[in-house]
Amino acid sequence: MIAASLLLAQVAAPAVLRIRVEVQGERCTVIVAGKAVDLPDTHGWDGALAGIDPKVTDAVIAGAAATPYRCTGGIVYTLQMRGFGRVAYVGEEASSRPAR
Numbered sequence: 001m002i003a004a005s006l007l008l009a010q011v012a013a014p015a016v017l018r019i020r021v022e023v024q025g026e027r028c029t030v031i032v033a034g035k036a037v038d039l040p041d042t043h044g045w046d047g048a049l050a051g052i053d054p055k056v057t058d059a060v061i062a063g064a065a066a067t068p069y070r071c072t073g074g075i076v077y078t079l080q081m082r083g084f085g086r087v088a089y090v091g092e093e094a095s096s097r098p099a100r
Contacts (some may be wrong), residue, residue, distance in 0.1 A: 001020045015056045019086070021063035021071055028071035039074050049082065065091035 020031040028039040033051060037044035059079050061072060076087045 005099065015053065015058075017052060017056050017059040019059055019061045019075065021061055021067055023064065023067055023071060023077060029072070030069070030075055039071060045078055045082070059084045059085055059088070061087065061089045062092060063089070065093060067091070
């Protein structure tokens with residue numbers, strides 16, 4: 001009985017929306033389900049989130065560790081205002097670091 005409950009809990013884990021943020025100069029671009037949205041374009045979010053299952057309430061943002069807070073903060077705020085309860089940010093190391 002306990003094993004069946006644990007298996008069911010693993011299968012019933014909620015889906016997570018995965019988002020990528022890219023920064024070029026002063027411009028922040030968010031990629032959601034293959035659709036790009038330039039911040040602070042709030043209308044672009046409507047199209048990007050249109051096909052997302054409304055049951056998805058968790059999101060993970062991935063981007064460079066040096067992504068400006070105005071980019072990540074804007075994304076977190078927008079997602080929370082649209083009903084996402086938990087939003088996490090995962091900073092990634094730059095893949096092409098200059099040699100020292």
